[in-house]
Amino acid sequence: MSNLLDIRDLKLAFKGLSGLSEVLHGIDLSIAAGERVALVGESGSGKSVTARIILGLLQETPNARVSGEVEFDGRDITAMRPRDRARLRGTEMSMIFQDPTSSLNPTFTIACQFAEVMRRRDPRMKQAECDARATEMLTEVSIPDPERVLNAYPFQLSGGMNQRVMIAMALVNNPKLLLADEPGTALDVSVQAQTLRLMHDLVEMHHTAVLFISHNLGVVREFADRVYVIYRGRIVEEGPTDAIFHAPGHAYTRALMDAVPRITGAGLPEVPEVSDDFLAPMVRHDGGAA
Amino acid sequence: MSPVLRILSRRLGISVIVLIGVSMLIFAIARVIPGDPARIALGPNATDDQVAAIRAEMHLDEPIVAQYGYFVADVLRGDLGESLYTNRRVTTDIAEFLPATLELVIVAGFMMVAIGLPLGILAARHRGRWPDHVVRVLTLLTVSAPSFVWAVILMLLFSFYLPLFPVAGRLNDSYDIARTTGFLTVDTLLAGNFAAFIDALHHLILPAIALALSGIGQAARLTRANMVETYDKPYIEMAQAFGFFPSRIARRYAFKPSLIPSLTIIGLDFAAMLGNAFLVEAVFAWPGLSRYGVAVILRKDLNAIMGTVLVIALTFLVVNIIVDLLIAFLNPRIRHSTRATS
Ligand SMILES: Nc1ncnc2c1ncn2[C@@H]1O[C@H](COP(=O)(O)OP(=O)(O)OP(=O)(O)O)[C@@H](O)[C@H]1O
Ligand SMILES: [Mg+2]
Numbered sequence: 001m002s003n004l005l006d007i008r009d010l011k012l013a014f015k016g017l018s019g020l021s022e023v024l025h026g027i028d029l030s031i032a033a034g035e036r037v038a039l040v041g042e043s044g045s046g047k048s049v050t051a052r053i054i055l056g057l058l059q060e061t062p063n064a065r066v067s068g069e070v071e072f073d074g075r076d077i078t079a080m081r082p083r084d085r086a087r088l089r090g091t092e093m094s095m096i097f098q099d100p101t102s103s104l105n106p107t108f109t110i111a112c113q114f115a116e117v118m119r120r121r122d123p124r125m126k127q128a129e130c131d132a133r134a135t136e137m138l139t140e141v142s143i144p145d146p147e148r149v150l151n152a153y154p155f156q157l158s159g160g161m162n163q164r165v166m167i168a169m170a171l172v173n174n175p176k177l178l179l180a181d182e183p184g185t186a187l188d189v190s191v192q193a194q195t196l197r198l199m200h201d202l203v204e205m206h207h208t209a210v211l212f213i214s215h216n217l218g219v220v221r222e223f224a225d226r227v228y229v230i231y232r233g234r235i236v237e238e239g240p241t242d243a244i245f246h247a248p249g250h251a252y253t254r255a256l257m258d259a260v261p262r263i264t265g266a267g268l269p270e271v272p273e274v275s276d277d278f279l280a281p282m283v284r285h286d287g288g289a290a
Numbered sequence: 291m292s293p294v295l296r297i298l299s300r301r302l303g304i305s306v307i308v309l310i311g312v313s314m315l316i317f318a319i320a321r322v323i324p325g326d327p328a329r330i331a332l333g334p335n336a337t338d339d340q341v342a343a344i345r346a347e348m349h350l351d352e353p354i355v356a357q358y359g360y361f362v363a364d365v366l367r368g369d370l371g372e373s374l375y376t377n378r379r380v381t382t383d384i385a386e387f388l389p390a391t392l393e394l395v396i397v398a399g400f401m402m403v404a405i406g407l408p409l410g411i412l413a414a415r416h417r418g419r420w421p422d423h424v425v426r427v428l429t430l431l432t433v434s435a436p437s438f439v440w441a442v443i444l445m446l447l448f449s450f451y452l453p454l455f456p457v458a459g460r461l462n463d464s465y466d467i468a469r470t471t472g473f474l475t476v477d478t479l480l481a482g483n484f485a486a487f488i489d490a491l492h493h494l495i496l497p498a499i500a501l502a503l504s505g506i507g508q509a510a511r512l513t514r515a516n517m518v519e520t521y522d523k524p525y526i527e528m529a530q531a532f533g534f535f536p537s538r539i540a541r542r543y544a545f546k547p548s549l550i551p552s553l554t555i556i557g558l559d560f561a562a563m564l565g566n567a568f569l570v571e572a573v574f575a576w577p578g579l580s581r582y583g584v585a586v587i588l589r590k591d592l593n594a595i596m597g598t599v600l601v602i603a604l605t606f607l608v609v610n611i612i613v614d615l616l617i618a619f620l621n622p623r624i625r626h627s628t629r630a631t632s
Contacts, residue, residue: 055531089533097531103524107546107622116542117532153622179531 002074004176004209005031005054010068012049012058012233020065023049024233027068033176034207036200038224038241040214040256046233047213051179053078054211055095056085073176090120094170095179099186100162104154110134110165111150114172121173137168141198160191167199171206178203181213196223217256221245229253231278239285249285251277293625294618301614305607309600313365316599317358320592327590331374344374348592361596370600371593375586380597383582388601389472390460391578395567397498399560402505406556407545409506410513415540417518425510432507438569441500445573448496455496458575462489497574501567505559512555516548523547550621557613561606 012024024046031037039047052058056077059066070077073092077085097103105113114137115130131150138146141164154162163184170178183199184192200223203210214220220227220241227244229237229252237250248254255278328344329336344350348371349357364371370380413425435443449457460474461467465486467477475494478487520526521544529543568580579598586594618624 057530086533086535089531091533095528095531097524097528099524103528105525105529105543105547107550107620108542109622116534120533153626155623156626 003030003071004033004035004073005029005211006069006071007050007054008069008071010050010053010070011066012046012053013065015063015065022233027230027233027235029228029235031177031209031211034209036203036210036212036223036225038212038214038220038227039230040217040220040227041230042215042256045230047215047230048181050230051095051181051211051213054177054179055089055093056080056082059085090117090175091173092175093177093179094173094175095181096166096170096183098182098184099159100166100184101154101157101159101186103166104162106154109151109153110157114150114169117169118172133172134168137172138165140202141165141168143168159187160195163187163191163195164198167195167202171202171208174206174208176209178208178210179213180210182215183212185214185216192219193222199223217245217253229256235282236278236280237283237285239283243285247285249283251275251280253283294615297614297618297624298611301611305611308607309603312603313361313596313600314358316596317361318354320590320595321354321357323590325590327374327592330590365600370597373586373591373594373597375589375591375594380593383594384579384597384601385472387577387579387582390474390576391564391567391571391580392605393473393475393494394497394501394571394576394578395560395563397494398502398505398563398567401498401502402509402560402563403556405502406506406509407513409510410517411540411545413510413514414517414521414544415536417514417521422514425514429507429510432503433511435504436569437501437504437563437566438573440503441497441570441573444496444500456493460490460493460577461486462493465489497570497576500573501563501570504566505563508559509552509556512552513545513548516552517544520544520548546620550617553613553617553620557609557616560613561609564602564605 007027007029010024010027010029011022013020013022027046027050029037029039029050039050041047049058053066054070054072054077058064059078060082066078068078072088077088104110108116111127111131111134114134115125115127118125118130118133134150135146138149143149143161143164149157149161149165154165157165167183180199184195187195196219199210202208210224212220212223217227224241227237227239227241228235229244229250231252237244237248237253239249244253245257248257255275326341326345328341328348328350332340332344349360361371368381370384372378373380373383376383409425409429413422416422432440445457448454456462461478465478465483467474467481467483467486470477470480474490475487478484478490517540526539526543529539534543567578568583570576571578571580572584579601582594583598585591586598
């Protein structure tokens with residue numbers, strides 16, 4: 001079967017003062033259409049850079065060296081011209097971030113920012129049409145008074161409200177893939193859990209595939225169909241969420257699980273000290289969609 | 291009361307206090323300078339009676355507090371008294387000389403914004419690459435010399451060695467333009483004399499550039515610095531993730547939010563041009579308020595000194611109020627300083 005996203009042998013190195021430093025050492029990862037996949041690992045393991053490569057942003061960073069294949073919807077992103085890559089962003093794929101309030105432009109109203117996003121798909125859309133569609137989307141993310149929110153600036157809304165706005169914005173153009181980089185970790189625990197459930201229902205309804213990035217296995221369990229565990233730029237375990245939780249095969253996965261049994265709002269998991277077991281070969285559980 | 295009105299009224303209140311303070315200070319200082327203003331004005335041949343008459347007319351023999359009282363009473367009636375130097379009303383003198391200075395400062399301020407900001411945006415957008423380096427070197431050069439030094443350099447280069455621009459003055463004597471606003475670029479157009487307008491511009495360009503250069507450099511460097519900082523904000527990454535064009539991101543996501551902190555300083559730089567204009571005017575023999583100001587100080591012309599200082603302080607305060615209003619307009623946090631419940 002053909003996947004929406006296929007990453008094969010993805011390598012990344014940054015050119016720095018002391019030569020090349022390798023960050024990704026050949027990652028394979030795939031997501032089927034409409035599938036929710038999690039990428040889990042400790043801080044600095046290479047989760048965000050993977051997302052930035054899928055978006056085509058790191059390829060344009062002068063000191064980054066990217067190799068390998070990233071096939072999105074049948075086309076190799078790494079081989080594309082920068083313009084064509086940019087055309088996919090905000091239309092075919094979109095992203096939501098850790099801190100919703102600081103991820104929105106502080107000097108424009110929500111309505112204005114919605115319109116900007118919608119005009120990525122259709123530059124001729126009038127403000128009134130944009131507002132109507134935005135109101136629809138805001139209702140979908142259970143915002144009770146969309147008009148007030150549309151006329152507000154991000155600083156006038158709560159973090160949870162901005163999080164919903166950001167989810168609505170990311171989905172308004174019906175992207176095929178949503179990248180969620182530790183969404184809402186900056187929010188408090190109950191708000192975070194609530195918006196994650198909301199996001200789960202929405203992407204299911206719209207049949208949007210998600211790459212869900214987290215350092216927290218507890219959150220992932222609620223959200224994802226399938227999990228990749230990443231450790232220092234290598235995938236160490238991959239499989240359906242249930243399989244991984246019932247029979248974690250890799251020492252690092254087990255350590256991660258012991259460290260974070262539940263949703264936490266702040267801080268990084270207490271990642272156990274490095275052990276030689278963590279460098280053991282990758283464990284693959286069968287029965288995944290890939 | 292709306293936040294903008296609140297800012298405006300507070301600023302106006304502060305301005306009144308500043309004006310009172312400045313006037314008291316200058317009033318006292320001017321009277322401490324040695325020399326009898328009446329004697330200086332009348333010359334060594336005047337009789338003591340004549341001097342005494344003037345002193346009485348100006349209340350110079352009364353206590354300084356009483357003198358200040360007379361002064362305030364006159365100012366409130368819009369009367370700045372008579373200049374002992376020109377023998378005209380001080381208000382008439384100021385109306386004659388201020389427009390020349392304002393014209394110079396406004397054009398220089400316009401250059402500062404119209405050239406400085408785009409240079410800063412260009413550098414920030416290409417930060418770390420060659421356009422950035424070029425802008426940084428050039429602007430470092432412009433800010434490293436004060437404007438009267440630039441005035442001398444520009445005049446030597448473009449009036450003497452390359453005689454492209456006139457050396458002095460505001461307009462060629464062959465033109466006779468009716469005075470309406472005192473701004474020659476406006477008056478020549480009102481008179482429908484296009485050749486004179488071009489000539490006025492021709493005279494204006496070099497002194498305006500000299501006055502603007504360091505401001506352009508400062509505005510560019512400030513804009514760049516604040517924008518580069520803004521480029522690290524999460525909403526920039528979000529904008530990139532949505533695939534907006536880099537030029538759009540530069541304008542709407544990096545420049546606009548970063549303009550708010552820049553604007554205060556740019557406003558101060560603009561106001562500071564009023565002071566620098568004095569030296570530039572001296573170099574280019576520009577018939578503005580500076581010549582008048584220097585002349586009246588040397589002659590201890592008390593009324594004229596007070597008038598000149600008050601007008602300059604007032605202009606300074608007006609610029610500050612305009613900047614504050616602009617910031618309030620740009621910054622939704624100020625415009626909507628009541629937090630909506632959510
Ligand atoms: N622009 C860059 N230049 C140099 N090194 C970078 C750059 N971006 C990321 N790195 C390095 O790449 C590694 C992976 O970073 P990444 O941001 O993907 O981590 P992460 O898994 O998302 O961690 P976190 O949970 O803290 O967000 C880190 O060691 C980081 O220092
Ligand atoms: Mg990250």
